[in-house]
Amino acid sequence: MxxxxxxxxxxxxxxxxxxxxxGSLLGVIFGAIPxxxxxxxxxxxxxxxxxxxxxxxxxxxxxxxxxxxxxxSVSAILLGIPGTPSAAATVMDxxxxxxxxxxxxALGTAVAASAFGGLVSLIVMIVxxxxxxxxxxxxxxxETFALLLFGLSTxxxxxxxxxxxxxxxxxxxxxxxxxxxDEMEGVRRLTFGTVTLQQxxxxxxxxxxxxxxxxxxxxxxxxxxxDTPPDGVSDVRVELPTLRDLGKTFWLMLRCSLLGxxxxxxxxxxxxxxxxxxxxHARKVSREPEKFGRGSxxxxxxxxxxxxxxxxGTMIPLLSLGIPGDPGTAILLSxxxxxxxxxxxxxxxxxxxEIYQIYLAIIVSYLCVxxxxxxxxxxxxxxxxxxxxxxxxxxxxxCGYGSFSIRNSVFDVYTVAILGVLAYGLIKARIxxxxxxxxxxxxxxxxxxxxxxxILSGGDxxxxxxxxxxxxxxGLAVVVIGTQVVRSVHATFTPKKSGISRDASVKSEK
Amino acid sequence: xxxxxPEQREKRRDLIFGSLxxxxxxxxxxxxxxxxxxxxxxxxxxxxFPLYLGASLIGLSALLLLNAWxxxxxxxxxxxxxxxxxxxxxxxxxxxxxxxxxxxxxAYGYLMQSAGFVIAxxxxxxxxxxxxxxxxxxxxxxxxxxxxxxxxxxVFGQILGAYIPRGTWISLF
Numbered sequence: 001m002x003x004x005x006x007x008x009x010x011x012x013x014x015x016x017x018x019x020x021x022x023g024s025l026l027g028v029i030f031g032a033i034p035x036x037x038x039x040x041x042x043x044x045x046x047x048x049x050x051x052x053x054x055x056x057x058x059x060x061x062x063x064x065x066x067x068x069x070x071x072x073s074v075s076a077i078l079l080g081i082p083g084t085p086s087a088a089a090t091v092m093d094x095x096x097x098x099x100x101x102x103x104x105x106a107l108g109t110a111v112a113a114s115a116f117g118g119l120v121s122l123i124v125m126i127v128x129x130x131x132x133x134x135x136x137x138x139x140x141x142x143e144t145f146a147l148l149l150f151g152l153s154t155x156x157x158x159x160x161x162x163x164x165x166x167x168x169x170x171x172x173x174x175x176x177x178x179x180x181x182d183e184m185e186g187v188r189r190l191t192f193g194t195v196t197l198q199q200x201x202x203x204x205x206x207x208x209x210x211x212x213x214x215x216x217x218x219x220x221x222x223x224x225x226x227d228t229p230p231d232g233v234s235d236v237r238v239e240l241p242t243l244r245d246l247g248k249t250f251w252l253m254l255r256c257s258l259l260g261x262x263x264x265x266x267x268x269x270x271x272x273x274x275x276x277x278x279x280x281h282a283r284k285v286s287r288e289p290e291k292f293g294r295g296s297x298x299x300x301x302x303x304x305x306x307x308x309x310x311x312x313g314t315m316i317p318l319l320s321l322g323i324p325g326d327p328g329t330a331i332l333l334s335x336x337x338x339x340x341x342x343x344x345x346x347x348x349x350x351x352x353x354e355i356y357q358i359y360l361a362i363i364v365s366y367l368c369v370x371x372x373x374x375x376x377x378x379x380x381x382x383x384x385x386x387x388x389x390x391x392x393x394x395x396x397x398x399c400g401y402g403s404f405s406i407r408n409s410v411f412d413v414y415t416v417a418i419l420g421v422l423a424y425g426l427i428k429a430r431i432x433x434x435x436x437x438x439x440x441x442x443x444x445x446x447x448x449x450x451x452x453x454x455i456l457s458g459g460d461x462x463x464x465x466x467x468x469x470x471x472x473x474x475g476l477a478v479v480v481i482g483t484q485v486v487r488s489v490h491a492t493f494t495p496k497k498s499g500i501s502r503d504a505s506v507k508s509e510k
Numbered sequence: 511x512x513x514x515x516p517e518q519r520e521k522r523r524d525l526i527f528g529s530l531x532x533x534x535x536x537x538x539x540x541x542x543x544x545x546x547x548x549x550x551x552x553x554x555x556x557x558x559f560p561l562y563l564g565a566s567l568i569g570l571s572a573l574l575l576l577n578a579w580x581x582x583x584x585x586x587x588x589x590x591x592x593x594x595x596x597x598x599x600x601x602x603x604x605x606x607x608x609x610x611x612x613x614x615x616x617a618y619g620y621l622m623q624s625a626g627f628v629i630a631x632x633x634x635x636x637x638x639x640x641x642x643x644x645x646x647x648x649x650x651x652x653x654x655x656x657x658x659x660x661x662x663x664x665v666f667g668q669i670l671g672a673y674i675p676r677g678t679w680i681s682l683f
Contacts, residue, residue: 051672164577168531168570175538175563182556189546189556217611220643221604393638394658396611397631400618401662405672413619417612424608429527430520447559454554 007356010055011364019049019056020063020361024368025376027067032075032083032380033391038068040215040395042331043207046338047402054339054354059361061335065328066118066365067372069271069308073110074373074380077300078103086271086307089279093292093299100295104239109297110304111373112241113253115366117305120257121264121312122362125319128265132320136345141453142463146473148446151323152438153477154267162430163484169431173439174446176201183444184451196411203334205403205412206419206440210433211327212399213420219392240374241297249298252282253305260306264313267325271307278306312362319343319355322445327434330441524578531571539564610642626677627667631659 010016023045030041042064049057072084077094090110097106139147152170179190180200191197246253256278263274282302283292292299314325322344324330336343341351348355403416423433457463464470542560549555614634621630635655639645667674 048666048670048672051670164570164574168567168574171563171567171570175560175567178560178563185549185556187547187549187556189560190541213611213615217608220607220611223643224603224607389643390639390654393635393643393654396615396618396638397635397658397662400615400622400634401627401631401666404619404622404675405666408673408675410619410623413622414616417615417619420615421608421612429523431527450559451554 003352004356007353008360010353011059011357011360013055015053016056016059016361017364019052020059020364021368021372023060023063024067024365025063025372027064027069028071028074028369028372028376029067029380030064031068031071031087033386033388037084037211038064038071039327039331040211041068042328043204043211044395044398044402046204046207046331046335047406049335050338050405054341055357055361057339058335058341058354058358059364061332062358062361063365063368065332066308066311066362067369068328069311070111070114070118070304070369070373071380072307073114073300073304074107074377077106077110084271086275086310087303088272089275089303089307090300092279093294093296096293096295097297097300102295105241106297106300107373107377108240109245109300111370112246113249113301113304114308115370116253117257117260117308118311118366119363120254120305121261121309122359123312124258124261125312125315126359129316129320130348132316133345133348136321139345139469140467141449141456143467143469143473145446145449145453146464146470146477147321148323148442148449150473150477150480151267151317151321152435152442152446153480163481163488165429165431166435169426169433170435170439172426172431173436173441174443175439176206176436177440177443178447184448196409199407201415201419201440202406202412203337203440204406205415207331207334207437208399208403209416209419210423210437212395213416214424214427216392216395216399217421217424219388219395223387223389245297249301252285252298253301256281256302256306257309260309261313263306264310264325265316266313267317267323271310271326274310274313275303275307278302315358315362319347319358320345324438324441327437330434330437333441521578524574528571528575528578532568532575535564535567535571539568607642614638614642622675622677624677624679626680627674628659628663629677629680630675631662632656635659 026041026045027038031038042061045060045064049060052060068084069086072082072087073090073094075081075083076087076090077098080091080095080098082088082091094106094110097103136147177200179197181188181191181198188198259278259281260271260274263277264271279292279299279302282298283289286292286296286298288296310326314329317323317325318329318333320343322333322342324333333343341347341354399416399420400413403412404410406412426433426436453463454461465474539561542557542564546557546560547555548557614637618630618634621633625633632655635658636651639651639654645651663674666672
């Protein structure tokens with residue numbers, strides 16, 4: 001209890017609260033504007049959080065993550081365009097409610113369901129994360145390597161529309177991280193005699209390049225195509241539902257929140273899958289399934305509670321095992337590492353105070369998001385009218401300054417420019433970016449654990465298939481990849497009926 | 511003039527990308543093999559991991575090429591942003607745009623160090639709007655360059671207390 005109080009003193013200090021508020025505000029804005037995702041916002045916020053103390057920095061990142069997840073519903077409900085892929089399921093009934101003149105209530109219900117989902121997932125996370133971390137304490141290098149390999153294979157296999165391209169992306173990410181001085185033997189790898197490359201490609205530089213620069217190029221391309229900006233939004237406000245209305249959907253919200261938490265805990269799945277599954281569930285159990293798609297409030301409650309519950313779910317493998325489940329948590333992981341917090345079982349022993357600070361920051365973030373949406377909705381509606389190419393000019397400034405401020409190095413800005421263009425090329429080649437970033441994030445640990453395990457075993461490779469955890473994780477990795485291979489082969493020999501994209505993962509990564 | 515179907519476009523794209531990837535992975539593997547030492551002691555050294563990765567990428571890019579080559583006639587996903595009614599920007603205009611964005615960011619980094627954050631930001635925003643985007647409204651260009659510079663200087667430098675480069679040529683703020 002004493003630890004909780006001391007954590008509260010730090011996490012609820014004015015500076016930390018302001019940082020969470022700013023992060024939540026930025027997240028809601030980026031989430032609300034179609035095309036701008038909270039991943040872009042987080043990549044741009046990380047370098048800025050450099051100059052802050054640990055609590056405000058992590059609070060700002062968490063605020064951006066949570067705000068972005070919630071903000072996606074604004075444009076989904078008002079314009080029928082999901083601000084984030086996670087809000088795609090909300091469009092079906094949210095936009096129908098707007099057309100029926102119930103936009104304010106739909107927005108209010110979405111906010112309430114989002115906060116509910118997020119807080120339920122937080123409780124589940126607090127309970128489960130400690131248990132998982134205690135289990136992981138017994139892992140040696142071989143077990144950790146197998147676990148990381150499983151995490152990476154899940155992300156490559158589950159989240160993408162092409163397993164092959166997912167694997168290519170994962171390997172590319174792992175390759176990037178091998179550039180620089182080898183941390184175990186001090187040998188220079190692929191530095192070509194330059195001093196600047198000895199530190200390797202900075203993780204944050206890679207994130208800005210992969211997420212923000214392609215977005216800028218894309219915004220300009222769409223401007224040249226003369227895409228018309230969204231229109232037709234009139235004056236709106238947020239009207240919170242009554243407790244009676246919320247009571248009617250309480251069990252649905254709870255079930256969808258638990259569903260979202262569970263899905264979020266599986267690396268590589270994420271918000272869109274949780275939201276659509278929750279929507280399907282709500283429709284199946286509803287007394288009025290015929291109203292779905294025509295403006296059912298349950299159709300807003302279910303996806304919004306589920307996709308926000310994903311935030312707590314993804315934190316379980318992140319904090320307890322150090323495995324990020326989506327691009328947002330990968331960026332969060334980099335933010336934690338910068339401030340000396342290495343996620344994994346030891347985090348709970350070495351930094352228990354910071355763990356409580358993270359929990360408190362999540363609660364404060366949800367309170368901020370609700371307040372921001374209640375008060376600032378009129379402002380966001382105006383922002384939705386700003387053309388994307390003008391916003392992109394502002395993002396160029398954030399990219400340049402953000403990358404420069406990491407190490408006060410022009411080299412990092414040049415790297416962002418070049419890697420960003422390459423990332424745009426990868427997107428055009430339908431290569432997903434999430435496995436790349438997770439390869440970069442997990443790569444150093446993967447190599448370190450692999451080599452340490454072999455050193456400890458005297459070079460005996462059987463260490464990777466002799467203990468129960470390694471067999472389980474390696475087996476699961478084989479099952480995940482094997483299932484995808486079977487599906488791919490099946491899909492190749494089965495003619496498709498429509499050209500609808502299997503998932504929105506590639507788009508979601510921008 | 512015949513137009514490529516989405517499947518043909520996807521196939522062509524995969525063939526080009528697969529070839530580039532194969533070339534890159536071969537160069538990578540060769541460079542690692544000849545420049546990174548094998549290491550010493552038990553277990554694997556610094557060369558092993560990048561070498562395994564290079565070899566894996568050779569295999570994956572070969573598979574990608576084979577997959578694309580034999581994908582003739584298969585129904586594939588139609589990319590969402592390439593609907594038939596969209597006017598595409600491709601070829602030289604697209605390349606020019608991509609190179610422009612790349613150069614603008616690089617120039618911004620160079621200017622930030624030499625001319626300082628304030629001058630660099632104003633110049634880069636104005637240049638991007640006028641030259642890259644093609645905005646021809648002076649009020650908008652000036653307003654945005656001054657506005658973005660002022661807001662970011664205020665937020666980064668004053669509120670968040672981050673370091674603002676002052677430049678070596680001239681020092682402002």
